[in-house]
Amino acid sequence: MIHPIPPGTRDVLPDEMRELRALSERLRGAFEAAGYAEVWTPALEYEQVLRAGDERAAGAGYRLFDEHGEVLALRSDMTIPIARVVAGRMGDSEPPLRLCYFAHAYREARAAGELREFLQGGVELVGVPGAEGDAEVVALILDALDEAGLSRHRVGIGDAGLYRSLLASLAVPDELHQPLLERLSRRDLAGLARDVAELGLPRGDRELLAALPELRGGAEVLERAGEAVEELRALHAELERRGAADRVIYDLGLVRELGYYTGAVFEVYDPAVGFALGGGGRYDELIGRFGRPLPACGIALDVQRVHIAQAAEEGLG
Amino acid sequence: MTPSLKIAVPRGALFDGSLQLLDRLGMDTAEVRSNERKLLFEDAGVVTMRPSDVPTYVEHGAADIGITGKDVLLEQSEREVYELLDLGFGRCRMVVATRAGGDALSTALRRLGRVRIATKYPRMAARWFGQTGRQAEVVEVKGSVELAPLTGLVDGIVDLTASGRTLEENGLEVVEEIGICTARLIANPVAHKLKAAEVDSLVQSIRVSA
Numbered sequence: 001m002i003h004p005i006p007p008g009t010r011d012v013l014p015d016e017m018r019e020l021r022a023l024s025e026r027l028r029g030a031f032e033a034a035g036y037a038e039v040w041t042p043a044l045e046y047e048q049v050l051r052a053g054d055e056r057a058a059g060a061g062y063r064l065f066d067e068h069g070e071v072l073a074l075r076s077d078m079t080i081p082i083a084r085v086v087a088g089r090m091g092d093s094e095p096p097l098r099l100c101y102f103a104h105a106y107r108e109a110r111a112a113g114e115l116r117e118f119l120q121g122g123v124e125l126v127g128v129p130g131a132e133g134d135a136e137v138v139a140l141i142l143d144a145l146d147e148a149g150l151s152r153h154r155v156g157i158g159d160a161g162l163y164r165s166l167l168a169s170l171a172v173p174d175e176l177h178q179p180l181l182e183r184l185s186r187r188d189l190a191g192l193a194r195d196v197a198e199l200g201l202p203r204g205d206r207e208l209l210a211a212l213p214e215l216r217g218g219a220e221v222l223e224r225a226g227e228a229v230e231e232l233r234a235l236h237a238e239l240e241r242r243g244a245a246d247r248v249i250y251d252l253g254l255v256r257e258l259g260y261y262t263g264a265v266f267e268v269y270d271p272a273v274g275f276a277l278g279g280g281g282r283y284d285e286l287i288g289r290f291g292r293p294l295p296a297c298g299i300a301l302d303v304q305r306v307h308i309a310q311a312a313e314e315g316l317g
Numbered sequence: 318m319t320p321s322l323k324i325a326v327p328r329g330a331l332f333d334g335s336l337q338l339l340d341r342l343g344m345d346t347a348e349v350r351s352n353e354r355k356l357l358f359e360d361a362g363v364v365t366m367r368p369s370d371v372p373t374y375v376e377h378g379a380a381d382i383g384i385t386g387k388d389v390l391l392e393q394s395e396r397e398v399y400e401l402l403d404l405g406f407g408r409c410r411m412v413v414a415t416r417a418g419g420d421a422l423s424t425a426l427r428r429l430g431r432v433r434i435a436t437k438y439p440r441m442a443a444r445w446f447g448q449t450g451r452q453a454e455v456v457e458v459k460g461s462v463e464l465a466p467l468t469g470l471v472d473g474i475v476d477l478t479a480s481g482r483t484l485e486e487n488g489l490e491v492v493e494e495i496g497i498c499t500a501r502l503i504a505n506p507v508a509h510k511l512k513a514a515e516v517d518s519l520v521q522s523i524r525v526s527a
Binding site: 110154156187189191194216217249251269273274275 | 375376377378379395396397398399400401402403501502506507509510511514517520
């Protein structure tokens with residue numbers, strides 16, 4: 001008889017576990033070699049504390065009461081717990097701080113087959129602002145995936161605030177921002193183009209709003225986007241210095257769902273699989289909300305997805 | 318040479334329109350047209366399937382891009398795909414219909430506090446009745462939805478209709494229009510980044526040919 005486990009969770013048996021462990025060790029080796037020290041935090045947090053970092057408690061999907069009636073939440077990522085630690089128990093440590101982790105995170109499954117519990121391996125770089133910090137993290141993730149045996153992976157780079165500030169600069173009424181941004185985050189470019197056409201803006205502005213989310217590719221994208229992407233151009237220069245510029249894709253329509261990103265946002269791809277292997281971004285205000293204002297950025301990889309990509313790449317010989 | 322993009326093409330009502338579009342783009346669809354049972358056409362870069370499966374194949378990257386109806390996308394709103402273009406063809410109305418001449422919905426609401434609705438689009442139907450403040454019990458059926466109100470299974474149906482003729486022939490009438498659905502071009506999120514040039518040039522040629 002098979003006793004069930006909740007949908008979206010899984011048992012890992014020895015063959016797969018051996019490979020997952022080996023993969024994690026390779027990634028962790030790359031992180032450690034770059035000076036990123038591993039930390040661990042509890043899977044259960046006070047919901048109120050997570051909320052200090054992010055209004056929606058950072059997308060926590062599962063809450064429970066403890067024996068004192070306190071509301072606990074299963075963490076939905078490692079970034080908020082690490083921000084809490086950096087402001088708290090590591091409050092005396094001199095920045096920059098380089099931290100990494102391998103831990104499970106929990107989110108609601110919105111579709112059948114989506115995981116509710118998943119293993120994340122990632123890095124957080126605290127105290128290095130702007131392009132310099134972003135480039136270090138992007139280059140490190142590219143290297144770590146090399147170590148893991150991938151060869152065709154890319155990091156997509158966007159800017160969390162770009163579309164919002166574009167809407168503001170074109171004097172689109174405030175109450176229309178959210179619906180347009182939601183179209184963008186739902187990847188409904190056809191709907192976005194239709195809504196933009198109805199805004200009654202001058203033709204050039206309309207075209208800019210409809211075309212920007214479609215701009216993606218190499219450095220030429222940054223040329224075409226002009227002044228709005230000053231920060232991404234600085235990041236490009238840093239990536240060139242590190243020799244990683246040819247393995248990123250600038251994507252001006254890229255938005256990430258979590259609300260705490262303030263600058264560059266990242267997504268990790270491999271052509272062997274149809275879904276992102278991970279993502280992250282710059283969150284300069286998050287640690288400050290726990291009482292220690294410090295700029296920071298990070299990327300998390302979904303280890304099981306990287307494993308699928310690894311297997312697919314091997315299959316291609 | 319293998320084509321650079323694999324495209325998921327829906328069989329059924331959108332099949333002809335989709336192939337005409339591919340013809341206009343200069344693709345060779347002769348083999349696809351002449352072969353009703355075959356599903357995978359490697360040379361043309363085409364896979365054919367039922368429309369409601371298109372978002373599944375595209376989301377998982379088994380096809381880079383696909384053509385499907387807006388009705389399918391509305392029903393499967395959690396799919397992580399880019400909706401790139403409204404292709405304009407396959408125009409249909411998503412409607413609420415009941416037996417002609419009656420007042421089934423309001424009678425059921427008044428006397429029983431809820432309507433029973435049969436549909437192939439259970440999530441969209443629940444959303445529509447929720448948004449309009451009416452309690453609805455949604456019954457999912459797979460085959461001819463028109464049968465459901467005629468047999469007394471339900472008070473009304475939510476379904477897609479092109480001309481309204483099937484509804485009429487079965488003694489049903491449209492009482493509400495939920496929206497207009499046309500064919501859409503969708504893309505896998507990773508292919509949208511890693512094959513950006515190919516995707517963009519396809520989108521551009523569709524815009525030009527329209």
